[in-house]
Amino acid sequence: MAAARTPSVPTAGKPLRESSVELVTDYLETPSLDDRSYRVVRLSNKLEVLLVHDPQTDKASAAMDVNVGAFSDEDDMPGMAHAVEHLLFMGTKKYPVENEYHQYLSAHSGTSNAYTASTSTNYHFEVSAKPSNDEEPSAANPSPLLGALDRFAQFFVEPLFLANTLDRELQAVDSENKKNLQSDQWRLHQLEKSMSNPKHPFCHFSTGSFETLKTIPESRGVNVRDKFIEFYEKHYSANLMKLCVLGREPLDVLESWVVDSFSVVRNKDLPLNVWPEEVPFTKEQLGVQCFAKPVMDSRELNLTFPFLDMELLYEVQPSRYLSHLIGHEGPGSIMAYIKSKGWANGLSAGAWPVCPGSPSMFDVQIRLTEEGLKNYKEVVKVLFQYIALLRETEPQEWIFDEMKGMADVDFKFKQKTQSYRFTSKISSVMQKPLPREWLLSGNSKLRKFDAKLIKESLDCLRPDNFKMTIVSRDVPGTWEKKEKWYGTEYTVEKIPADFMEELEEAAASSANERITNLHIPHKNQFIPTKLEVEKKEVKVPAPAPHIVRNDPLVRTWYKKDDTFWVPKANLIVSCKSPLVYATAENTVKSRLFTDLVRDALEEYSYDAELAGLQYSVSLDSRGLFIEVSGYNDKLPVLLEQVLITMRDLEVRTDRFTIIKERLTRAYRNWELQSPWTQIGDYTGWLTSEHDHVIDELEAELPAITAEAVSRFRKELLGQMHMELYVHGNLYKEDALKLTDMIESTLKPRVLPKVQWPIQRSLIFPPGSNYVWKKTLKDPANVNHCIEYWLYIGDKADHQIRAKTMLLDQIIHEPCFDQLRTKEQLGYIVYSGVRAGATTYGFRFIIQSEKTASYLETRIEAFLESMTKILETMSDTDFENNKRSLIVKRLEKPKHLDQETGRHWSQIHSEYYDFEAANKDVDQIKPLTKADMLEFFNHYVHPSSPARAKLAVYFVAQAKSDVTTKQISELVKTLQLDSVSSAQAATDLQARLSAAGHDEEKEIEGLTTYLLHELKVPENKIEAATEAWKGLHTQTGEANGVVKDAEPPTSNGTTATVIEDVRGFKAGLAASAGAKPAKDLSEYEELDAKL
């Protein structure tokens, strides 16, 4: 332990610093509006720390980045670094209770997370920034940050790796891996790794599984816990750690706390991790084409070029010059050309670092159309022709200057992000060899134009220095190989000589041999030039916008920014029309219309996007939704073009075909997503009066023609009511002018008020008990899912809201601790408030290999145990929970967009309750434990006759879990001695569930294991595998398998399984529509003169 010390007091302008603490710098290059102060220090153990004093922040935070990751895993134990990240939280000598840290954070509005990357592991948390007396924190009156820091520090001082938590955490790692198994992003990334140089750590499988981290090492006689401790001892050292701490306390106070808690982190003076000996891709792994089969119906062409090591090139960042041009979508670009040929839906390009000492990678990723897939060779040739063009055109300083100018503007007006995002990000940046003064700006700013370095980096983009992957479910139709960890099917071969020759030709082509459409971009007209902000100090920012125009056609809300002072604005228009959701067919037509508008604007809007100006045309729950946001200078220019395109859009058959095909796949792919991301849509559908789920939309799409969309567009834009919000660095006159522009361009007829759409939710009477089931479409998905939803009441009732939110706050941590940590039901365990359009409810979501009905029994068992938790909760804990919730509810917006979003959600919901947070808090404050018990026992407790429940069950098609009983049957056939039997039973359980329910892989794994690990004689193997197959057919019948049982009936009601959704909805009453919190005239600030 560090000796206790008195907090340092500034004297003569210089902080009094412990002699052991070295001041690195107290000057950082910052955005112009940044009101924080910064200091970088190095402790006596060489731990480098960035201290941040933020006088305004709601949340304090800290992040520790440790310079070790999956690249340091031992070859025969993939996932070690990740497992250590999980186990590190499991108790420390000073705080031995395993969930002490999480409990502490949860009681102080906090949250935490961690991630493991290739060369670093990052741990972070955030917590309420003010002490419980709500006064400014100081050394004498510390915020909860002090306690959190001390708990956090212990992970790096003396973690226990508690033995009894080991299996559970490895199960958590295992379900994390299972969650990723069907994700193409993970699959394709691992495929790339698995095909790389086996001598470079890039080839590692980084997540790990129960098999790689326990079953296999234990079968070799390894004590895995010792291994993890050894890994920690070997790689965790203060000199390789970077800490970032942000709080409301003065820098001197933060510094003294850090010294107290972190000086004892051991310094082993380890060398920096660098990998200079091998490269990720040698000649052997380059010049290849790989065909990979995705889970989703997608088509991609991915090209990878080994590039320069960018670690020290932060001043020039030559890759950004190249990705700017290659990734451009404006006239003359690769994308504009291949799109005009009907070959591509998207293109992106950019470099990413692999690790210090190794070359980075430059990737070009193209999303192909059906035609594009047929012509993929042509697409690659276009790319190399463009590269030839770049080689011929010397690096252009004006292009660099344009990029540099925009990067400077973006950095200058950079707004704050959430505290823990900031600390987590910056602690990882601290691992880079940047001058410490540039820790905030180093990655954002471009500083030096260096033509030579740009040319050198362009030289990496050669046909003899790349590999490519063609991702498609149809081509080539057969895949010879299977990737080891994710089972991705693929084939790989050298690029055929004739194709390679064509690429060499393209790369060496002269101007007259190239496609004439290709040229470098023109000057960007969207670069903002007027960046002035008129700042008027206000005591208290206005809580609500005003109505500046209100007539039968349009209602415009407006607020001049009075908080953030950035030269930016947001404009949102909701074009309300009953047509959009009248039928599923209309919804699909509207969706196609918005897709076609965006498609038509792509080339034009790209420059705007580069210049920090974005737009969106989509659907909201009442009609069409238009948004333009960013630097306000050129905002009207972009808005006008968006409106003109909507009005004049010519629905061309060739584009329509491509867009429709893309939407067809998008619908199909949506159903292949993780179950937990789909389930909410069905709950929303079953609890609202009018809604369409994807199944309905998908059924309508095939019949819709280009003419139908064209006709529908006229109807849609012909009559509507518009509600607008203009917020930011604009004046009232600007808001009115923009409104006029919309009106005069679209010229819609007035939609009479009586026809404005009304949204209603369904009301579930006391005692309601429903189940709705759906079989998931993805045949390979092994995960079931449940959304367990309780109806509570009216969304506008602030009593109901306050109690439901407090319940959420109280339940959150014990729910996670029980259902995820202890029971290990699955990686996704979630509880929280779920609001409909007009009603309020509470839900649980669990994604698991266990069936939904089993999950429901576990949720109810947990809820039964909650009564006791509530009853025995100390008054301090109860008050802490209330405080924690209040702090969260009153959290101030951090940037302009966040404030716009909050206001817009009130406008769009039609409650116009801009002071909802304060009203909620007024209701939360007086709540007592007795109130909460009464509320819980009435609305939530499974035995309450008043409880109203809907459970949505998702049923996975893949086999359900292997049971212990099945395993022991199998082991019996092997006639082993009792010690081996016990070992075999544990190993097989993990091994077979790790196989991801792929029977071939299971049998293969089983055979290898029996033969090599258990040394079962070969003549018994066949009998054992046969027995295994036999057991499979009985799955679901054997003892111990949780069958698709009836839902629990603890309150005496039996669940009604919904078979007929219309009948079910017809049986329920619909709520009243939203009612404005105040008469809207109170917000009006109409001017006679326009």
Ligand SMILES: [Zn+2]
């Ligand atoms: Zn993890």
